[in-house]
Amino acid sequence: MSYSVESVAYWYLSKEEMSPKKLQKILYYAYSWFLTLQNESSDELENKLFEENFEAWVHGPVINSVYDQYRHYGYKEIDKFEGDLPKFDSEALDVMEQVWEVYGGYSGNELENITHQESPWLNARKGYQPLDRCRNEIEDKDIFECYIQRVN
Template sequence: MNTKKGIQILKNYGFFVKILSFCIFLLYPYVKNNYQRKRVTTLSPELQNVINWFLSKDSMSPKKLQKLLYYAYSWTLTLENEDSEELENRLFEEDFEAWVHGPVIPDVYFEYRNYGYQNIPKKDFSPDLPEEIEDILEQVWEEYGEFTGNELETITHKEDPWRNARKGYNPIERCNEKISDIDIFNYYIQQVEYID
């Protein structure tokens, strides 16, 4: 009698597991999409202003926006600081990570990822920024604004800061390593000195 009850319980348990698995299978896409939509991004006001400044120039893909933000950050870090020992003057507080497709600010990625390969619409306004910052952004736009996101990705892949952060990773391996401000400064200060 106890053996029969045990077998019946196992059969009922097996049936329950199958039903539960089926429900999870049906609900997974909904739960996954709902979780992704609810991710809250918090962009600093400084970063949001720089994003709005670039988007006031033209519509662009999220990838192009990320790379322009990277160059704006890098140029500001290099031009607004005396040496790599004291990198106090940053364009914004967010850090870049060395993702497969180049430097990325994760919160910017999550903010604009619904655009995929489509362009983020152009903004009708440009934020007020300090004159020296606006001057740097104009220089970055003049230097890199004509490139596509894919072309900018290729350029960043040839530069030391991104490459250093990805040491030990293969080209298509996921990586969340931060790109070092010291590496950024040391690399781009050489470019400035080379031009002078």
């Protein structure tokens, strides 16, 4: 079962206000770890937290629709979400909580630097210079193969 990316974003924004960059990277790690922990192999990646794909932008993984929704904040913090949150199943909630525990203390810039060291973003940007505009999708298979190595 997958959720809307908006509902996952609201869940994280209910934790604290954060920059759009931090939100994008937190969503990336939630998606990545859910994909890795809820699938058996890189050949069958059916279980996803949400359906949107990440693109390998200059500042790290980005979902274009989320960027459009929060771009007016620029470098300012997005307000903390105070509304009603959707219900998530226990597997999704467990992964989302763990992602928050591990990555929630980092700033958007720190998370950007971490993603720039990891193979999914690097693979999607092959052939591009550091500041070149790139809209290549980060492949689910690359995500799975990168993070499954950390599980074992």
